[in-house]
Amino acid sequence: MIDYHSHSIYSDGKNTYHETLNRAINKNLKEFGFSDHLCIYYPDWAIKKENFQNLINEIIKIKSRKDLPIEVKFGLEVDYIENREDEIRKCMELFPLDYVIGSVHYVGNWNFDTKSNGYRSKDINEFYKEYYRLIQKAARSGLFDIMGHIDVVKKFNYFPGFDLNTIYEQTAKVFSESDVIIEFNTSGKDKPCKEFYPSREFLQHCYNHDVPVTLGSDAHRAKDVARYFPEALEKLKLIGYTQLASFTNRERKFLDF
Numbered sequence: 544m545i546d547y548h549s550h551s552i553y554s555d556g557k558n559t560y561h562e563t564l565n566r567a568i569n570k571n572l573k574e575f576g577f578s579d580h581l582c583i584y585y586p587d588w589a590i591k592k593e594n595f596q597n598l599i600n601e602i603i604k605i606k607s608r609k610d611l612p613i614e615v616k617f618g619l620e621v622d623y624i625e626n627r628e629d630e631i632r633k634c635m636e637l638f639p640l641d642y643v644i645g646s647v648h649y650v651g652n653w654n655f656d657t658k659s660n661g662y663r664s665k666d667i668n669e670f671y672k673e674y675y676r677l678i679q680k681a682a683r684s685g686l687f688d689i690m691g692h693i694d695v696v697k698k699f700n701y702f703p704g705f706d707l708n709t710i711y712e713q714t715a716k717v718f719s720e721s722d723v724i725i726e727f728n729t730s731g732k733d734k735p736c737k738e739f740y741p742s743r744e745f746l747q748h749c750y751n752h753d754v755p756v757t758l759g760s761d762a763h764r765a766k767d768v769a770r771y772f773p774e775a776l777e778k779l780k781l782i783g784y785t786q787l788a789s790f791t792n793r794e795r796k797f798l799d800f
């Protein structure tokens with residue numbers, strides 16, 4: 544199996560690449576991807592500019608090892624910031640990447656992913672509409688291979704007053720047209736929403752629109768690598784998925800599961 548979403552001490556994770564990789568090896572994964580946060584705002588939870596080269600050197604060194612029983616991938620989780628696409632692209636191009644996860648953590652200046660306060664003063668209907676507008680624009684930007692935790696807006700259990708199926712359907716269609724894939728991100732189960740990202744309903748729309756999927760634990764600690772993967776695979780199978788997408792040098796292929 545593969546885990547394409549993890550964080551290390553280069554961004555907001557708690558462990559080194561080596562500690563995280565050892566856990567992935569112990570979990571018998573076939574492929575493991577490092578995907579620290581890259582954000583052109585340079586918040587304290589993302590990779591610092593002065594660490595770019597060290598991070599690159601470290602991953603290249605790991606990837607060149609011949610003794611590893613696992614395929615290591617160089618990924619990043621990159622923040623989509625509207626109207627800053629060129630800047631994001633230039634920054635990403637500094638890294639020799641296998642894949643890029645595109646995530647939306649900001650609506651306007653608000654990072655809705657880090658703190659639950661802030662939701663109470665917001666119009667939740669508008670927040671959802673704005674988030675899905677941004678995630679669709681992110682998909683269309685051509686910057687990304689994989690869309691990250693696509694319904695993370697549910698994280699703190701704030702839901703809009705309208706039925707989300709129309710937005711899910713539209714968004715799945717945009718993913719399909721933009722030739723991006725989604726990740727089934729298991730971290731949501733440990734969050735207040737207690738559910739993987741995306742929900743079964745949203746996953747079904749993605750499947751109906753032939754949007755491929757890959758797997759990510761979004762581990763910020765080595766011990767969370769591949770968390771809940773047996774359950775995730777069962778859920779994917781129930782929807783109808785039989786393959787996971789894998790990337791090398793930003794080229795996609797598929798693995799049966």
Ligand SMILES: [Zn+2]
Nearest residue numbers: 620646691692
């Ligand atoms: Zn994220």
Ligand SMILES: [Zn+2]
Nearest residue numbers: 548550620761
């Ligand atoms: Zn992440």
